[in-house]
Amino acid sequence: MKAITVVPGDVDQVRTDDVAEPAEAEGALLVQGDLLGICGTDADIVHQGYGTPPPGEDRLLVGHESLGTVLRAPQDSGFAEGDRVVGIVRRPDPVPCEPCSRGEWDFCRNGKYTERGIKERRGYGSERWRVEPEFAVKVDPALGDCGVLIEPTSVVAKAWEQTERVFSRASWRPRTALVTGAGPIGLFAALLGVQRGLEVHVLDLDDSGPKPGLVADIGATFHTGDVRDTGLRPDVVIECTGHGPLVFELTDVISPDAVICLAGISSGTRTVPVSTDQVNKSLVLENAVLFGTVNASRRHYEQAAEALARADRAWLERLITRRVPMSGFKDALRKKGDDVKVVVDLHA
Incomplete structure (x- = not known):
């Protein structure tokens, strides 16, 4: 499958690669990637060297503002084929510290958390990705593609x-x-x-x-x-x-x-x-x-999903000012004059 990979800090190493299908160990939900939002963190990864590939790897599969469609889900997961979902970015540290043990990984005390597409975990910038049900948030169908705005919200x-x-x-x-x-x-x-x-x-x-x-x-x-x-x-x-x-x-x-x-x-x-x-x-x-304040826990994703569901969808759609194919990720990191939110179409 196709995926966007980088070497943090090396702008010439942004590529759309053929990579292996996501391993089942990454999560029980198999998701078709639909859209990927781009933000300043992605630019910092590429241009400033922020971010870390998974252990033993020299490239980072980027992308943390996700939106996808469930392809396969266990019966007891709370999800079904066809559900639109967003993947949560941060994972608790393996110790875990007290906040992480209570689902408050956004208050991690020892810095050993990991983050999809940023710190030591593959991101969501691929044609297909997997996620644990407990780290997936269901998107109101009425939001449509605006579900990609949930993570920044x-x-x-x-x-x-x-x-x-x-x-x-x-x-x-x-x-x-x-x-x-x-x-x-x-x-x-x-x-x-x-x-x-x-x-x-x-x-x-x-x-x-x-x-x-x-x-x-x-x-x-x-x-x-x-x-x-x-x-x-x-x-x-x-x-x-x-x-x-x-x-x-x-x-x-x-x-x-x-x-x-x-x-x-x-x-x-x-x-x-x-x-x-x-x-x-x-x-x-x-x-x-x-x-x-930084990052967000699951309840904040749920609060964001509820807030966006109450908003005027036409207004939300105006925030998505540019769509690019996967091959356009590098150029999309540099905002144009009228850009608000740029997204990557993972089908293109």
Whole structure:
């Protein structure tokens, strides 16, 4: 079968290879790969050397944003032939640590987890793949191909869940949310904020292309420029850019008792002068919380699937701005001006 394989850090080693059929040990569900979403992690694997092939292998079969159709399933698995499914990315460490033993591998304590298509496990970028039933999430048929958006949405489903847990420390609840960055993660964060009944604002550097319209059409407000010029005093911020200087600027604009959730990672190495004493003073005197989040557990995938099922499918379809064949994976890593989410058609 065909699969997309790479040598992390070597852009000239991106290939569509003939590889062996997935081994039964990889999972009882045999799945026909349909679509594969591309994100910044894939670009970091290819261009920056992030990621690790399975032990004993020198190439990594990539792909972690999956969507497929079940070809074969055990009778007692909860799945049947024809079901659309998404495969969960992370697997608990083999020890396991306490969080992993409780299904919270997104909070792995010792770093020995593995990840499909990223860290020591074959990914979902192949014509067929296998997955364990307990690491597969059924997709509402009404979502169609938009099911490929579940994995990135799971990241912000966790971000919102953890943010709401912080807010449970007090009796009041947030009313105004700011999402920084209008890429796919930012757009999903805004969607989930609107679904929670919040007044949502989205800040991005670029107001060209489809992003402003996508933001407006879910009932949120789009902004560009310096966050300090927006006039906003958000109760909650979901930060999706990973831009370090912006993180510190946010501490100047939040409302009292606010929560800032960091969901973005930058590959940059910029340095800027920061008054850490002032940041500390702002966080303490404003009773604010600044925290980071990464990855997702099964319940976050399920929350994401439910959130997308409630969303307008036509809006979701507009997020998938480009489809490429498997041979186009390398070129798809570089976004074009109007790209929001690029996906690979695993049938082509």
